[in-house]
Amino acid sequence: MKPKRSSKAQRLDIIATLPQPVIETILCLLPIEEAAMTSILSKNWRYKWTTIPILKFSHYSVNISTAESYLCNRWDISDLERERIYEDIMRKRSHAIHQVLLQRQGPIHEFNISMDADDTCFEIDQIILDLSRNHTLKKLTLNFDGSDSYALPLFVFSLRHLTNLYLNTCNINHIPIFNGFGSLTSLSLKCIMISKETFMQLLSKCPKLKSLYLHVFDGDPLGHEYHIIMELFKCLPVIEHLMTSGYFIRLSVQDLVPKELQISLNHLKYCTIEDMCFVDDHGLPFLCVLIKCSPNLGKIKLDLNSISINTNCCYDIKCAKFVEHASVKFEELSAQLEEYSAKLKEHLNVWLERLNEVEIKFFGNFKLELEFVKFILARSPGLTKVILRTYGVNKNEELEMLKILSRVPHISPFEIVVEIMSKRVYVYKL
Structure with missing residues (x-):
């Protein structure tokens, strides 16, 4: 059967x-x-x-009619009509999110919203107000795209139980006197409009912050007011993972980088700097000071942006040297190059016992880049891997580069991984 x-x-x-x-x-x-x-x-x-316990909303969470979608993509409708359609879509999306929140029967631990918004989006204000009454929320992501930064409402700062906060394209006008984010361990600020005083007040009220990501555009006001590097590190006593991107170093440091900081970043283990430039007045000094004040640093990751230099000059990739451009004279650039090379010698007493990996993207084998790698090799007894993702470097230049690096005094054997942008990978053990 x-x-x-x-x-x-x-x-x-x-x-x-x-x-x-x-x-x-x-x-x-x-x-x-x-x-x-x-x-x-x-x-x-x-x-x-x-x-x-996890709610995630995006552009696709609410279906809009085909007609509305068609009208939004048409170029021959008036701005007033386009704005009316946009507001109608925002109302529908916000209404759908409200319906979900009203039917909730349990705690919300994570809330993620990723969609268009402008500086006066009252529908999203109401959604965040509803969330502020939820004392179980741990992770909040507000990821907005729009021509104007979304004006963050003040009741966001009543979410005192947050452990993770991600803000993209937001405008923080003022933080009132508040108890702070006592449980916050991860903070990501991307394209944020915020004053220096508000920024420092926010960081100072996050005593457990371990991970910080800062992405600053050239037009952001953060760096136009004051140089904040000294105050920044004083607000990060337990930071473990620091990531910067965009114009943060240039706008916040400029030419006021001290040889030493008044505070040691003893907990910093992982440092990522995107859009790093060796040949300006702040990139290399900032990096040297950061390394010197981080004795427990385990990994350094650099994403170089050497081609975009603020001195109206450019690199000759084949010759691996500066070339004259516009009114900038080659002799002036050579003198500048020697000046920056001397900055490394100011930190000869640096000793990175815990550093085990260095990764550099868009490595062009220029003098300063090569000098920095040599500087690290000679002062990192625990180094096990150096990853160089090269750009504009041919095979002969790579072999010459490896010969130079092999002659640098180093205590323990390590690997150099050379990865060409065309995905060819070579591994050398030294």
Whole structure:
């Protein structure tokens, strides 16, 4: 006698009998609209989606009509009509998010919203106000795209239990007197409009901050007011992972980098600097001071931006030297190059016992770049790997570079991984 096959409804019941945390984990992996659609499966599934602790909303979370989508992409409609359509779409999206929040039956641990917004988006204000009444929220992501920065409402700072905060394209006008984010360990600020005083007040109220990402555009006001590097590090006593991008170093440091900081970053283990430039007045001094004040640094990752130099000059990649451009004379650039090379010699007493990996992207094998690698090799007894993602460097130049590096005094053997932008990879053990 053949065994009787279970029906589809019975199979659904088997899934429904899984422990609630398992079901929540499964539903959290689905887009929020698909998770909500599970309510039609059966009576057992009607309210299961309302208890998932992670909510993520994006442009695609709410379907807009084909006609509205078509009108938004047309070029021959008036700005007034386009704005009306945009506001209608925002209302529909906000209404859908409100409906989800109203049907919630459990705590919210993570909330993520990624969509268009402008500086006066009252619908999103109301959503954040509803979240501010939830004392269980741990992670908040506000990722906006728009021509104007979204004006962050003050009640965001009432979310005192946050551990992770990500803000993109937001305007923080003023932070009132508040108790701070006592539990915040990770902060990411990308394209944020914020004053120096507000920025420092925010950091000073995050005593447990371990990870900080700062991305500053040239037009952001953060660096136009004051040089903040000294105050910045004083606000990061337990920082472990520091990432900077854009114009942060140039705008906040300029020519006022001291030889030593008044504070040691003893907890810093991982440093990432994007858009790094060796041949300006601040990149190399900042990096040297940071390394000197971080005795427990384990990894350095640099994304070079050597081609865009603020002295109206450019690199001759084939000759690996400066060339004259516009009114800048070659003799002046050569003198500048020697001046920057001397900056490395000011930090000969640096000793990085815990540094084990260095990664440099867009490595061009220029003199200062090569001198920096030699500087690190001679002062890092625990170094095990150097990754050089080269750009504009041919095979002969690579071999010459390896000969130079092999002659640098080093205590322990290490690997040099040379990765060409064309994905060819060479590994050399020295």
